[in-house]
Amino acid sequence: MIEDAAFYIFAGVSLFSAIAVVLSKNIVRAAVGLLGTLGGVACLYFLADANLLGVIQLIVYAGGTLILIVFGIMLTSQSPWVGFLPTKVQAIAASIVAVILTIGIVRLVTLVPWAQRNPDELSQSLTVKSIGDALLTTYLVPFEVASVLLLVVMIGAAYLARTEK
Amino acid sequence: MDRPGLALIVGLIIFIIAGICMALVALVIGKFLRTSLPHPEKDAAYECGEPTIGNSWVQFDLRFYVVALVFLIFDIEMALFYPWAVVYKDAGIAGLWDMLFFFAVLVVGFAYLWKFGYLDWVRATHGQRPSNRKISADDAMGRAARGWQ
Amino acid sequence: MLATIGLQHYLILSALIFSLGVLCMATKRNAIGILIGVELVLNSANINLVGFSKYQTGKGDGQIFAVFVILLAAAEAALAIAIFMNFYNNVRTIDVDRGDELRG
Numbered sequence: 408m409i410e411d412a413a414f415y416i417f418a419g420v421s422l423f424s425a426i427a428v429v430l431s432k433n434i435v436r437a438a439v440g441l442l443g444t445l446g447g448v449a450c451l452y453f454l455a456d457a458n459l460l461g462v463i464q465l466i467v468y469a470g471g472t473l474i475l476i477v478f479g480i481m482l483t484s485q486s487p488w489v490g491f492l493p494t495k496v497q498a499i500a501a502s503i504v505a506v507i508l509t510i511g512i513v514r515l516v517t518l519v520p521w522a523q524r525n526p527d528e529l530s531q532s533l534t535v536k537s538i539g540d541a542l543l544t545t546y547l548v549p550f551e552v553a554s555v556l557l558l559v560v561m562i563g564a565a566y567l568a569r570t571e572k
Numbered sequence: 573m574d575r576p577g578l579a580l581i582v583g584l585i586i587f588i589i590a591g592i593c594m595a596l597v598a599l600v601i602g603k604f605l606r607t608s609l610p611h612p613e614k615d616a617a618y619e620c621g622e623p624t625i626g627n628s629w630v631q632f633d634l635r636f637y638v639v640a641l642v643f644l645i646f647d648i649e650m651a652l653f654y655p656w657a658v659v660y661k662d663a664g665i666a667g668l669w670d671m672l673f674f675f676a677v678l679v680v681g682f683a684y685l686w687k688f689g690y691l692d693w694v695r696a697t698h699g700q701r702p703s704n705r706k707i708s709a710d711d712a713m714g715r716a717a718r719g720w721q
Numbered sequence: 722m723l724a725t726i727g728l729q730h731y732l733i734l735s736a737l738i739f740s741l742g743v744l745c746m747a748t749k750r751n752a753i754g755i756l757i758g759v760e761l762v763l764n765s766a767n768i769n770l771v772g773f774s775k776y777q778t779g780k781g782d783g784q785i786f787a788v789f790v791i792l793l794a795a796a797e798a799a800l801a802i803a804i805f806m807n808f809y810n811n812v813r814t815i816d817v818d819r820g821d822e823l824r825g
Contacts, residue, residue: 413581414726418734425741434751441757448764453580455775460784463651471647472795478640479753479802483809491750491816501747505740512736521728538781539655543663546785554677560796561645561681565690567803568637641799648792
């Protein structure tokens with residue numbers, strides 16, 4: 408019961424923040440809304456027994472990526488109100504597409520009879536230990552390739568961001 | 573109630589509610605205790621004796637970006653170290669080499685940034701080529717940078 | 722309506738956040754706003770992965786995919802912001818509608 412209530416609370420926080428992201432005209436407020444969405448989704452991860460993932464979401468996403476986005480805002484905006492608002496036609500067309508997309512996906516999701524199992528009866532191997540094991544055995548190659556990706560990003564982004572060429 | 577995630581959630585909710593309540597209680601008590609003497613000077617930003625210059629929407633320097641970038645990369649690395657550290661005892665020497673490879677690749681990137689002056693706070697934007705870099709600033713920061721170069 | 726939480730609830734939430742992310746990408750003209758929309762879309766994908774991991778497989782595979790998605794999102798954001806700053810240095814704005822000229 409309390410689990411259901413917690414799901415609705417955190418889903419509501421995520422959705423409300425996502426709507427705030429879309430509607431806000433100030434880019435800094437959009438970033439703060441994104442923080443709300445990230446936090447709400449992290450709480451949903453905790454609720455779904457994905458504790459490690461929730462912590463990684465908070466550390467890397469909310470604590471790293473979002474900080475980088477805020478830095479990007481600081482480095483590129485001279486004023487919060489330099490309005491880049493879309494034209495009315497653009498906004499209406501985008502809204503129609505989004506509404507159709509929402510109806511389509513929700514209809515699809517509710518139509519499919521998902522072979523749902525009771526999570527208490529599944530062999531719950533969602534611990535940090537099992538994830539660490541899988542990371543060093545099944546997913547070892549993606550794990551090591553990810554380090555090369557991070558190397559490329561570190562050098563490439565620093566080179567791109569240089570002022571002198 | 574026996575699953576760890578659920579206990580965490582309950583604790584989190586109590587923590588959030590208690591945090592909000594503490595802030596609210598402090599504000600409400602202050603509301604009743606303080607006197608009200610509005611003055612236009614009190615509405616100014618940075619009321620600490622200094623007159624403000626310009627607004628806060630100045631353009632920040634690009635050097636902040638490189639620091640944030642390095643922070644982000646090693647933040648990810650730290651997050652991936654944690655599940656590895658949990659299984660390290662069972663993984664043995666192979667697990668150690670796996671992680672050392674991961675770490676070594678990232679250290680190559682860090683060494684590149686350090687060697688070619690992306691991390692030099694003093695003269696990252698002065699436009700000299702990385703090959704003939706000599707610190708010309710003769711102030712305290714320049715001397716300090718020369719010291720650890 | 723307020724049934725016990727199941728897989729469908731996670732999927733519907735994910736669909737809503739996905740649509741909001743697409744809407745954000747379509748309506749923002751600030752390049753960083755578009756990046757924020759991309760982050761919303763990636764989060765909705767992660768919600769799907771975690772939901773399936775809990776209710777379908779009971780194994781950690783979905784969570785590991787989600788970890789890689791978070792990692793790739795961070796890398797993508799870092800590179801995108803570097804590109805935006807280059808764009809800003811050339812055009813003096815990050816309105817994406819102004820990036821319509823090619824110059825060698």
